[in-house]
Amino acid sequence: MAKKTLEPQQARSRESTRKLLKAAAEVLGQHGLEGTTIPRIAQHAGLTPGAVYRRFPDKDALLEAVVIGILERQEQRLRMALTPDMVRQIPLAVFAEQLVSSMLVSYRANAGLLRALRQFSQARFYTPFCKRVAKLEMRSIQHLVELFLLHRNEVKHPDPPLALSFALMTLTSTLVELILADHDLKYWQAVIPKDDQSLKRELLRTFLCYLGIEQKES
Secondary structure, eight states: OHHHHHHHHHHHHHHHHHHHHHHHHHHHHHHTTTTOOHHHHHHHHTOOHHHHHHHOSSHHHHHHHHHHHHHHHHHHHHHHHSOHHHHHTSOHHHHHHHHHHHHHHHHHHTHHHHHHHHHHHHTTTTSHHHHHHHHHHHHHHHHHHHHHGGGGGGOOSSSHHHHHHHHHHHHHHHHIIIIISSSOOGGGTTTSOSSHHHHHHHHHHHHHHHHTOOOOOO
16 A cells, blocks of 8 residues: 555656756746746746755756756657668758758757756866766767768768767857857857858858768759
8 A cells, every 4th residue: 555655656756856847947948047046946837945945955956957857858859850760861961951950940949048058067067967968968969970970971071970070069069159159249240141041051061061072052
């Protein structure tokens, strides 16, 4: 009887924790890092602040769990959505275009949340949490590199694995700088693409040219 009573309690506890982490991510996206407080998260999750503190000792511990959860789910979705069998069926340039497009859309749609997550993680350099974040991010990058290497024969760069890793890092860094960095870009309008369609085109051109792949103009 005790076991039957315990299992529903554990299920409710897991569901409450899931709702709490989801609420924290939504509050981060809406209010930024500074505006994300335990009372605000608790209200958004339909819980009391006390219920939050029973699960996490402070806001930092809660946000660490949020970041790790997001990165783990992102990696799982990436591996499910992009499989070797799928990638083998399309040319490298088409795969690259799909990746650039999806990343640009995702960064735009989740800019508030991604900006807050980046700020939070940057403040924790040299911590076990930061090392875990870096490990998860590198696993996703490595998965993409392995997928692109299925078309290794199309890459003209003398070191395809290095080239692909650096091209992906350059793509990500550019999106971070243009979309997530907390600065005014109005003074740079003359030297950056004027809209997202132009930005996508230039990002793809940069990516493919670095790999030594001639892009067919549509």
